[in-house]
């Protein structure tokens with residue numbers, strides 16, 4: 163790609179890069195930080211592919227000035243990051259000022275380079291001491307307390323704030339499939355967690371707005387296309403159920419609509435944990451919505467076991483599909499389909515693509531990283547964004563995931579999503595070909 167589509171010109175469109183606290187900060191016990199559920203999950207044998215953890219990660223906590231310099235050098239004017247709840251609060255849920263000071267240092271560095279911060283309050287690192295985690299309704303109220311603390315201490319420096327990142331992952335990967343912290347495996351409980359997460363979102367929005375009425379507030383979701391593996395009616399029905407879970411489970415409450423019957427049936431007796439009035443709390447007016455898009459899923463009718471409870475099972479894409487290193491299908495047109503599906507069903511606020519990117523594990527050779535697959539992936543998705551805007555979608559910005567290689571959750575350090583290579587032995591950062599491509603495109 164030689165030049166950006168004029169619709170994506172940095173003069174009118176926001177270009178940024180994204181990270182999250184647990185994945186890059188390290189310093190897992192520094193300055194009063196308390197353990198998160200991901201610290202305890204990583205300590206359990208067998209949970210993380212390469213037995214990795216977040217103790218050191220990219221050492222961003224100690225390299226914040228250098229990393230922000232890198233963002234500036236690459237030409238980004240916007241940076242999306244998350245705030246670590248277990249850095250900001252102590253085990254009695256009171257303020258940990260040393261944690262706040264770290265984010266002040268980050269914001270000072272961003273200010274120095276005139277980079278606009280775009281913060282997320284919760285990107286999965288839930289304080290471990292919160293009894294019951296997202297299965298406990300009280301956690302939603304503690305989230306509101308935390309949101310209020312951040313609003314009071316950092317809010318005047320944060321123009322745009324998302325409450326949650328991808329609550330589907332916390333609820334379903336964390337409580338049904340058991341592959342994310344805390345590792346639960348109950349269908350009904352995953353729906354309880356989903357409900358409490360959306361309640362936390364609503365309560366957090368209310369708490370923040372009571373302190374700063376003018377912050378642009380929203381949420382980041384990862385809605386997904388779930389296409390049927392075949393056109394057999396049972397596969398089509400399974401794909402529909404998968405999409406209900408993935409999309410309606412979160413978008414309905416955001417817009418004050420009840421869950422579909424299928425999800426209400428699956429939560430069963432635990433449905434009593436959803437109280438009257440909760441929906442109205444979840445449906446706070448949104449200033450924006452962030453969408454994270456990587457791939458699509460292919461669903462099939464379940465054959466039994468736990469899949470039967472869900473009503474679907476995901477299957478691997480059939481050859482000759484192109485895949486990224488993590489095995490996800492490269493399907494750029496899915497971005498257009500997702501956005502158009504959402505537009506058809508819900509009254510969306512302005513959208514930002516808050517994450518998009520590829521795992522490409524190409525290594526360093528002669529001080530360079532030739533991540534051609536990622537370059538192609540990104541270009542193909544930029545084209546879809548331009549196409550969507552041209553067809554009337556209100557998309558205001560695009561953030562590449564991720565600024566640098568980092569801790570990829572259950573995959574540990576085995577999957578590299580960064581446009582900047584990180585040598586985890588030396589912490590040396592090497593911009594990859596994709597970073598240099600973006601730098602050139604952003605310069606125009």
Ligand code: IFM
Nearest residue numbers: 182328454517563570579
């Ligand atoms: O690394 C994650 C990120 O934390 C949330 N969205 C998906 C990315 C790639 O798996």
